[in-house]
Amino acid sequence: MNNDTWLASPSPYQALPDGHIRTLCLLPGLPDTPLEAQLKRQSLDAAEDDRDHGQAASEDNGFEAISYCWGNELSEQHLHLTNRSSLALTLSLYSALQAFRHTNQPRHLWVDAVCINQDDVVERSSQVQMMGRIYAKARRVLVWLGPCLPDGTETIAFVTLTAPIVARGDRPRRELLRIIERHLETATHCKCCHIAVSPPRRIRLEDALAAVAKLFERPWFGRLWVVQEVALAAQIRVHCGSHFVSWEYISI
Structure with missing residues (x-):
């Protein structure tokens, strides 16, 4: 089916009952193939009642929330929905959905730009007021920092972030640097995705710290909404390209 057929399609949105949200069921696909999905309605109140009574959210009724920077540049690609809209x-959201899509099973996500009808002022206002509960209810918050740069800096940054440091408030800075330096002596691959350091070399401590500092300069870390999305999340995983770490490695 060509893009003209999709672009001529009707709006994908129907009115939401009170206390409901939409989730995005992202259908499986191979990398860089068109994105296809289905929008589903879900009662946030009922889901919270299940959680409060100790019923863990399953893959079918739970969802993961995406935290990212919107950006202004539009992708040439569209998200194709099963109702032919x-x-x-x-570009930012397109790269995030491509990165988070599974190849063999659907993935249930919540992302504001898609799950909220941005053209409906009343709905948008109501849903924004629920966003704290949405991030608190999510099984996991997926932070998207963006694609990797071609110079391999992110690989060095994530190799450094996964140094085996046990959180302890009284450790002097010199001791922490020694632990990182010992970790770097034998580090050749990123633990999360097994991408090799390129070109192969021993990573110098000053290069490692510079790579982490550069990662923290990404726009996501300057967003005001980050406080709400991180503070309320049950579990957080930070992604950059193919790399990912749990929030504990970022905040240690």
């Missing part, structure tokens, strides 16, 4: 995506 489509949505334009920013």
Whole structure:
């Protein structure tokens, strides 16, 4: 089916009952193939009642929330929905959905730009007021920092972040640096995705610290909404390209 068919399609949104949200069921696919998904309605109140009574969210009724920077540049690609409608995506969100899509099973996500009807002022206002509960209810928050740069800096940054440091408030800075330096002496691959350091070499401590500092300069770390999305999340995983670490490695 060509893009003209999708672009001529009707709006994908129907009115939401009170206390409901939409989730995005992202269908499986191979990397860089068109994104296809289905929007589903879900009662946030009922889901919270299940959680409060000790019923863990399953893959079918739970969801993961995406935290990212919107950006202004539109992608040439669209998100194709099963009701034959489509949505334009920013480059940032397109890259995030490509990174988070599974190849063999659907993935249930919540992302504001898609799950909220941005053209409906009343709905948008109501849903924004629920966002704290949405991030608190999510099984996991997926932080998307963006794609990797071609110079391999992110690989060095994530190799450094996964140094075996046990959180302890009284450790002097010199001791922490020694632990990182010993870790770097034998580090050749990123633990999360097994991407090799390129070109192969021993990573110098000053290069490692510079790579981490550069990672923290990414726009996501300057967003005001980060406080709400991180503070309320049950579990957080930070992604950059193919790399990922749990929030504990970032905040240690």
